[in-house]
Amino acid sequence: MKSKRPHKSNRGFVIREFRITDYDSLIDLWNSAGLPHKPKGRDTRQDISREIDHPNAVFIVAEKKGCLIGSAFGTHDGRKGWINRVAVLPAERRKGIAAVLVQEVEKRLREKGMRIIACLVEEWNKESLDFFQKIGYVCHRDIFYLTKREGDHI
Ligand SMILES: CC(C)(COP(=O)(O)OP(=O)(O)OC[C@H]1O[C@@H](n2cnc3c(N)ncnc32)[C@H](O)[C@@H]1OP(=O)(O)O)[C@@H](O)C(=O)NCCC(=O)NCCS
Structure with a gap:
């Protein structure tokens, strides 16, 4: 049973x-943050609604005065934890909000037994690459990301 109590x-x-x-x-936040997402693919209301009920999911947000200012989603596949959809409103950046969000997702994934936490970042996304390395992630430059999808919108 997931805790509903805000931190x-x-x-x-x-x-x-x-x-x-x-x-x-959330979609407004991602648009404002410039976070690439798939509102007609895996980020539809229906898909996210299904995902948040999954026992492996850790979907959290940062809220200030009733407004969403940040998000971080985590999942695990039984071997590794994965961090997704980390975004903070431009006006709220460089205040440590993303770091707090990611640390909370990491903590919850570790409680689920995950000893490796990973994330995928596009090569062009320098600010995110800098962010993740600053908070302790090692960048593996010798790995390529390969996928098989039902469509480009997924
Ligand atoms: C990446 C992002 C989530 C960082 O959010 P944030 O709340 O500003 O990050 P934090 O304040 O927690 O940063 C922690 C540390 O990471 C580093 N960092 C964060 N943003 C950085 C940037 N743009 N350039 C260089 N270093 C950065 C800094 O060292 C920072 O500590 P400092 O401010 O004390 O120097 C935010 O820039 C964002 O929403 N980007 C657009 C969405 C996106 O691309 N998300 C990632 C998808 S993989």
Whole structure:
């Protein structure tokens, strides 16, 4: 059973579970943050609604004065934990919000037994590459990402 209790924070924001009623605000956040996402693919309301109920999912948001200012999604496949959809509103950046979100996802994935946490970042996304390396992730430049998909929109 997932905890629904928001985490108190003395930094002016709270970390809490994502709820499907946040969906429209989440898409607004991702658009404002410039986060690449797939609103007609794996980020439809229906798909995210299904995913958040999965026991392997850790979907959290940062909220300030009733507005979503950040998000971080985690999942695991039984071998590794994966961090996805880390985004913070431009006006709220460089305040440590993404670091707090990712640390919380990591903690919850470790509690589920994951000893490796990984994320995929596009080569052009320098700010995210810098961010993840700053918070302790090692960049593997010798790995290529290969996929097989039902369509480009997925
Ligand atoms: C990447 C992103 C989530 C970082 O959010 P943030 O809340 O500003 O990050 P934090 O304040 O927690 O940063 C922690 C540390 O990471 C590093 N960092 C963060 N953004 C950085 C940037 N643009 N350039 C260089 N280093 C950066 C810094 O060292 C920072 O610590 P400092 O501010 O004390 O120097 C945010 O820039 C964003 O939303 N980007 C667009 C969405 C996106 O591409 N997400 C990633 C998908 S993989």
